[in-house]
Amino acid sequence: MSSDLLVIGAGILGLSHAYAAAKRGLKVKVFERSATPLGASVRNFGQALVTGQPPGQMLDLARESRDIWAQWAQVAGLQLKRNGSYLFARTEAEEHLLQAFCSDRAQEHGYNVELLQGAAMKDLYAGQFRHHRAALHGKDDQQLYSREAIPALVQYLSQEMNVKFHFSTLVRDVEPGQVHSTAGSFRGEQIIVCSGHDYQTLLAESMAQLNPQTCRLQMLRARPTLNLNLQHALLTGLSCVHYGAFADLPEAAAVQAQILRETPHLHEQGIHLLISPTPHGELIIGDSHHYDSDPSPFNAEQVDDWMIELAEHTLGCKIQVVERWQGVYGARGPGPFSFVRAAPGVSAALMHSGVGMSVGPALAERNISSLWGGAR
The missing domain is CATH 3.50.50.60 (FAD/NAD(P)-binding domain)
Known part of the structure; x- marks a missing residue:
């Protein structure tokens, strides 16, 4: 038939x-x-991000996909967190970039975001993340366990x-x-x-x-030593030079320059931290980015160490790794x-x-x- x-x-x-x-x-x-x-x-991380998408076609697709995920969650019983993500500014340059995004692009293109600073930052998760300068709450972002x-x-x-x-x-x-x-x-x-x-x-x-390539990623699943009860996906200012919503803003140049000056290994390995909570109290953590037509099957322990260090600083607690794997996706067409x-x-x-x-x-x-x- x-x-x-x-x-x-x-x-x-x-x-x-x-x-x-x-x-x-x-x-x-x-x-x-x-x-x-x-x-x-x-x-992957199971992050369905709206906030990170650049204005235009990709932002429109992410918004439309958000509604489809909501339909699937209802009819297929998917566990879907719809309360957004937090992108933490760790440095003055990252904070300035988030401020510029909120005052200009976010308003022009209707990004559903809020910048937490000062007392609001200290109140977030009972002060667990008060060591960061600010947090961009992307309210339309969703997260699931793939x-x-x-x-x-x-x-x-x-x-x-x-x-x-x-x-x-x-x-x-x-x-x-x-x-x-x-x-x-x-x-x-x-x-x-x-x-x-x-x-x-x-x-x-x-x-x-x-002329496509393949991107290989080093990724981890870990347990935090504290019961964070994390209900949001987490990112840091490192993502601002990776995602199109921020990367072409003038203020992104200072963020990129600081990364190259202080932590060039993060740029060389394509590391920008993402953390996703699973329904089982664990965290998916990554990632690095390595591009080739035939990516190497071999992981570098040093890359994992750098990601663990970033994750522990971001979370404000130690983590215990329970699983490691290679992510992979088609890239650079x-x-x-x-x-x-x-x-x-x-x-x-x-x-x-x-x-x-x-x-x-x-x-x-x-x-x-x-x-x-x-x-x-």
């Missing part, structure tokens, strides 16, 4: 496309080479949306109207390849024209994402940055809308 849409890859982009099509009443099949999603979509959220979304799509999944199934080839896999051949009106950082198995020639029409009825959806959880749901909605429009 022919399907309307065949999706290759059960990461966040693949599942988002499947959802956008299924809610239109379309018949959807999803193929995933492993028994459960194991790529970028479950190795390892549980992605399987829950798969279950919802399968049981409630009639999406058919083929796990442990390698798709060997795609052509207009047909997918050839280890489970047989399947017919579909449209085929969308959401293969993450795999640029060689499917549509390799089309992907090669984008012609823009933050691509939707490539490789052949009639055959497309590839690719992220070129680590914000798939933040913008992927709305990006898929737009892609499916471009192919089918509204509900059938």
Whole structure:
């Protein structure tokens, strides 16, 4: 039996496309080479950030994705924290940057933020973070536990949306109207390849024209020695030179100069601290950034040590590492994402940055809308 849409890859982009099509009443099949999603979509922080996105298309996508995540949390039972994030200013330069952001860009583009300073800063978490100069509360930011959220979304799509999944199934080839896999051949009106950082198995020639790379990240799961009861995602001013909402502001130059002058190793290793609480009282901590066509499989203990030091200073307490792993995502293409029409009825959806959880749901909605429009 022919399907309307065949999706290759059960990461966040693949599942988002499947959802956008299924809610239109379309018949959807999803193929995933492993028994459960194991790529970028479950190795990340689970931060769906609105605040960090630059004005324009990415900010719009993050806001639209925020609403979709809220829908999924309601219907699929995802644990979704909707009370935002805190970005801490540790230095005078970082504080000035956050002040400039709030007084200008945040107002112009409607970022839902509040800058905590002075007494408000001392009251935050009973004074646990009073050693920082200020905190930007990004009120629209959301956070989830990807390892549980992605399987829950798969279950919802399968049981409630009639999406058919083929796990442990390698798709060997795609052509207009047909997918050839280890489970047989399947017919579909449209085929969308959401293969993450795999640029060689499917549509390799089309992907090669984008000149993409892969980003490898060192990441940790840890227990704090204090019961922080953390209910927000945490970032520091290091993120201001990484995220587009801040990085092009004039005040960011002083932050970058201070990093290069005082902690050049953080710049060299692409380290900017993110901390996400899990539903189980632990913290996901990272990350570093290493780019290549074939990233090294070997982690450097020194990089982990630097991240642990940053985390302990930010949290104001010691942590105990319980797990280490490599994050990974597709990176450095012609823009933050691509939707490539490789052949009639055959497309590839690719992220070129680590914000798939933040913008992927709305990006898929737009892609499916471009192919089918509204509900059938």
